[in-house]
Amino acid sequence: MIKNIKEQIINSLKNIGLEGEFELSQPPKADMGDLAFPCFQFAKREGKNPTEVAKDLAQKLNDLFTKEDMRQSSLIFEVKAFGPYVNFFLDSNELASYVLDGIESAGEKYGELKIGKGKKVLIEFGCPNPLKVFHLGHLKNLITGESVVRVFANAGYEVIRINYQGDVGMHIAKALFGLQTTDNGPQSFDAVLQIMKDMESKFLAERVAFLGEAYARGAKHFDSGDEAKGEVAEFNKKVYAKDPEIEEVYQLARQWSLDYFDTIYKKLGTHFDQFYFESQVFERGTELVREGVKNGIFKESDGAVIFEGSKYGFHDRVFISSQGYPTYEGKDIGLAERHFQEHHPDMVIHVVGKEQTGYFQVVFKALEQVFPATMGKEYHLPGGYLQLKGEKKMSSRTGNVISGEDLIAQVEKSVREIMKENDLDNKDEIIKKVSQAVLKYAMLKSDILQDVSFDMQESISFSGDSGPYLLYIVARIKSILKKSKIKSQKSKVIFDIDIKTEEKRLLLMLSRYPEATREAVESYDPSKVAKYIFDLAQVFNSFYQACPILQATTEEAQLFRLRIIKNVETVMESGLNLLGIEVVEEM
């Protein structure tokens, strides 16, 4: 959209003899024009003063545009030099018909891209560990991952949603140790199994809390000394060996956890195409690493198997421990083989916290050597932490932290409180959608790498830079459209309409949406879309204040404004959808 307008300007520049690649920027103020061409680089190449060059270019372009047959279109009506910039003013009426026709003919597809066409990408996100708490980090990861999936799908990629979960390893051992430990000493796993079977009728949340407490007991014991570490490690062996003593308890606890995670996925409107488990890949991972030792990729060191990342400027990492068990690194080798054999992806994106950056550098380097086909295709998308305002980073080591589900519940409670006076049909559903908007927008509005400091008061506030603020604008537009009673807004753009500055700014803003979706996919960062929607919302509000719609002075103006807000609605809904946020009819 705006891209085509820019191309027209660039063509004009080429017509007057400029060569090479140009970027157009946006003047800082509306009265300085709609698009700008900075002359610095061109002037440098010519060895001239940029201000003089701008003056000269503006003159030449004006000469060009007065020759009617040379004009690309009537969209540009004025060219002016501002210091070292050549600024272009677009004709409001031409712009209006260009933008509105463009969006309307694209419909819901407006903002979609083709850059990923024919390419397949696996996006791995979520990844909570069974038998551990679903903590705030997982919540943020799910929200981020869901949005990244949508941004890539919107860009034309075929996306496979992957969730990889750690159902073997020390954290499972800790939970099992905790389960068999009571205040009066150890109990048998038969007894544990009986307790758990008796709990089957209870709520899932309660059963999962029971597992969480067990994990916390086990983790505490593990940290209490070397001897304790050894005791817990015994359970690790049993898990890997599928020891019948613990197998039934382990399977039941694992299933409770997974069922519980499913309820959270549903609550957040996310889903997965495929689940992978560490239990499915650890054997193959171990095998591949052992083979790699023979090929000189990995190296034995003090009974463990390591990869010498230090040869590549990273650090060495253990892939098989001295006890003979694969580490996360070793398992990831087995996992990657399955990814590539089953899906043949062009790219695998791991949406994981930023603290894993060093880990992935080494694992990807090792992978390249085990499977050269993965080279350049594995990508770690590092995310910042989620902190509640006034608290330190959350850890699931200790039992008493706010879980992801607790936060969802607290947000819902606060939203319900704010909306208690509102008389609405389907109020519960609206509250749920608004609550999701609160959480998702708060997590996605800053750069993906930035830590999010979640301020409950600010995020649930219905004014300012918040999810509800955006939903409110959509609801207001829908309300006006409903009241307008005009069935068809397919008015021809009326060329004698006097278009106000606020209307023009809004039209220009609408034309930039595809640029936002492109930036988001190119930088792997949904926040680009979030920022765009917020900017659009701001511009809309100025328009809304300055331009009465239903009380417009002429019928033409009313039809025109209805058409504009219909398009704002389309773009807002589309952008929010990329963030995983559903709009509401009223609130």
Place this chain on the structure above:
RNA sequence: GGGCCCGUAGUUAAAUGGAUAUAACAGGAGCCUUCUAAGCUCUAGUUCGAGGUUCGAUUCCUCGCGGGCCCA
């Protein structure tokens, strides 16, 4: 000890090396018999420090200072 990331108004965040560093919240002053004022308009307030590269640095480089993380 080695490596990575970060440091912007009181707070939370923007800014492909470009025009007067932009918003939100909090503060001050206005605007509702009018489409949902959950809004709008005005106002005050910012680049951690020292160098360097550049016509131009919040952005790139070096060295400090402060915070986070990974590895040992």
